Amino acid sequence: MIEARHTDVEMRWRASALALSLATCVAVALGAALLGRWQLTVFAAPLLGALMSLPWQRPVPNVQVHAEPALVRCFEGEEAHLVVWATTDDGTPVDLTITTAAGAQLEATRDAAGRIEIALTAPRWGRYPLVAGLRVAGRGGLLTGTAAGHVAAADVFVFPVAPARATALPRTELLDRLGTHLTRHVGRGVEYGGIRSYVPGDQLRTVNWPVSARRGSLHVTERLSERAADVVVVVDTYDQPPGPATEATERTVRGAVQVVQSALRNGDRAGVVALGGSPRWLGADIGRRQFYRVLDAVLGAGDEHETTTGTLAPRPAVPPGAVVVAFSTLLDTDFALALIDLCRRGHVVVAVDVLDGAPFADLADPLVGRMWSMQRSFMYRDMRTIGVDVVVWSEAGTLDQVMGLVPRRRRTRPGARAGR
Template identity: 80%
Template sequence: MIDQRTTDIDLRWRASPLALALATCAAVALAAALIGARWQPVVFAAPLLGALVSLGWQRPSPTVRVHAEPGLVRCFEGEQVRLALWATADDGTPVGLTFSTAAGASIDVAGDPSGRIELVLSAERWGRYPITVRVDVVARGGLLAGRAVLGYPVVADVFVFPVAPAQSTALPRTELLDRLGTHMTRHVGRGVEYGGIRAYVPGDQLRTVNWPVSARRGGLHVTERLSERAADVIVVVDTYDQPPGPATQATERTVRGAVQVVQSALRNGDRAGVVALGGQPRWMGADIGRRQFYRVLDAILGAGDGHETTTGTLVPRAAIPPGAVVVAFSTLLDTDFALALIDLCRRGHVVVAVDVLDGAPFDDLDDPLIARMWSMQRAFMYRDMRTIGVDIVLWSNEASSTDGPLDQVMQLVPRRRRAAARR
C-alpha cells in the first residue's frame, strides 16, 4: 500500500487582479462623471460596481488540500525516485501548484492527464530534501485570489541515504558476548578453528576425539576448537550544531562512518543500533537483519517515526544493551557529547570515539602558533579521555579519501577488557 500524505492549506486571501481592474475602471469612470458633470460614465461604472458588490453573494471560499503520493520517499545517493503531487478544492475550483526543493537535488516534471504532477527526483549527496509548494487559487467568482506557501509542514519528504563503502570495519578488540557469531576468540568452545589437543575427560563428545593422536599417545585425546562469538554494536552520532567551517564539513565523515560500521556489523551477523545525540535525541535499539539497516538509516537522518525519541544529553539505558561495544563519531567540540561518552564508559561499555575533525575548526588559519596550540590541546584531551577509558582515534580528511580507511583507523584501537558496570 502506497503511503499518501494530505495537507490542509490555510490560504491568504486578497483581491484578485480582476477585482482590482474592475475597481480601477469604476473609480476612473466615477471620477470622470464628477469632473465632467456627465451621467454617461456613471452608466458605464454601474455594472462594474455591481460585479464588485456581488462578492457577498458568491459561493464561499473553497477548502484546498494538497496530496502527495507517497508522502515519504527513501532512496540512496544517485537513485531516482518518483512521486505525484496534486491539489483538490471542495467545490472543484482549479488549483495551481508551483513546487521546489532544497538545493542539490534535480527534479524532472512529467504531466499527467488526471491533473497530477509527476516528479522524478535524484540527489548526489545524502540528506533531507523536503518538497514545498506554492498554491494559487481564485474564489468568489474570480474576485478573490488565495495563495499559500507550504514551508512546514512540507507536502512530501525525500530522504537520500548515504552509500557506505563495501570494506568491512573491524570492531574494537575486547571480550565479546557468549553468543554464537562470526568473530574469532581465544576461548575454547564450539567452532571450526583449531585450538589445541588435550586428554579426554568424561563428558567429552566422541566426535571430538582425535583418533590419530590417541593412537600415537596410547590414550584418548580430543581436539579443542576456538569459539566464534557475536557482538552488540551501538553507533553514537554527534548531531549537535557545529561552528561553520571545517567542523561543518566533518559531518560528511560522521554519517558515512556510522553507516559503514552498522553495515559491517550486520553483515557479520552482529546486532547493531544507533543513538543520535543533539537537537532532538533519537535512538534505535540493537537488532539484526537487512531491515535493521534501513531502520538505522531512518534514525540517523530522522526519517519516519520508527525510532524512539528522548530528552536530555545522555544516552538512554534502554538504547544500549549490556556488554555492547560503542563506536562514536564526533568532532568532540561539544562538552555534553563528551560527558555522554564518559557516562557510557562508567556503565561498563567499551567506548571508542572516532574524531572526524581534521585540524583546527577555524577557517584561514595562517598562524602556525595557534595551529600548534590547538594540536597540543587535542592531544591533552585524547590523553585525558583515554585515562577515563574512552579511546579516541583520528579519522582525517586525507585518510577518508583512500580505500578502506576506517578499517585501518579502527585497527589502532588498543585492546581493553570489559570493565564492570558501575551503579
C-alpha cells in the first residue's frame, strides 16, 4: 500500500502585480486631475472601482500539497519516483515548483492534470526532502499567495551501499544458539572435533566404525558446534567539529551498515543504537527486513525504531551477551561513558575510531600534531584497561582488516567488572 501525504499550507498574501498596476494608474490619473486634467477622473473611476471590489471578491483559497508516496527509500545511484501536486478548495490553479537538497539530480515532468512526476537520483546517502514552492491568485487576481514557510512535500532517503565483505566479530564466547560461527565447543556441527570412546547414550550415527574396528571397541566422532551471536552497532551522532571529524561521518555510516549486513548474512541477530542529538534504537532481530529497518534507524527514517532520552544505551536495545561494535570519533565524553557502561554490563565492546588525523583545520606547529597523537594513544590505553577495545580505521585500510586486529576477550558476568 502506497502511503500519500496531504499537507495544508499556510499562505502569505500580498498585493498582486495586477493590483499594483491598477493602483499606480489610479494614482497617476488622480494626480493629473488635481493639476487641471479633470477629464482623467473618468479614466480612473473603473480602475478605482476594481480596487474597491476587493472585499466583495471570493475568499482566498485554502491550498493543500499532495505527495504519493510520502516517503521513498532507495540506494545510492538508484532512481526514486514519486508524484507531487497541489489543489485548492475552490479550484484555483496553483503554480507549483519542486526543489531538493544540493547533490541530487532532479527531473520533473508535468502531466496533463498538472501533477509533477519526479525522478530523483543521488550519488551519496542521506535525506533529500522535496520542498514545494507555491504561488496562487486570490480575490479575483488582486492578491498573490506564496507559502508562508518551508513546505516539505515528501522525503527521499538514500541508503548507503556497503561493501559485500565478511566482517569478523570480536573473538569471544558466543551464545548457545545454532548459528554459523565455528567454536571450540563440542556439539552438533559439521567440523571434525576429535575421536573418543563410546559412552552409553551416544547416538549410533556418531559411531566411527573404521576406528572402532581397528581399536576393538566402539569410538565416536566428535563435532565442533556452530553458534550464533547478537550484534548491536552503536553509532555516534553527536555534533562534530568541522574538518576531518565531519568527513568521518561517511565511514561511521558505511561501517555500521557493513557490520549489520555481514551479521545478518551469517544468520546472527543485529540491532542498532544511535546516541547523540536524537537518540533512537532498534532491537536485535534477524532477516532481510531487519536490514532495512536498521537503515531506517540509522538515517532516522520511518517510525519502526524507538526513541529514547539520555546519553546511555537503553537496556532493552542491547540483549544480554550481545557483541557491541561502536563507530565514533571519540571526541565526545558522553559517548565514551556510554561504551564504558556497556562494558560494565558484561558486553564485549569494540570501539572503531573513524577519525583520520587531528580535528584541526591547520597544523602550523608539528608539535601540536604529535601531542594530539600521544593523547589519543593514552586514551586508547585507558579504555582498553577498562575493557573497551579500540581500533583505528583510516582511509588506508578496510573495515574487515581493522576488525581482524581486535584481541580475544572472554565474556564477563554483568557487574563483575564494575565491582573491581
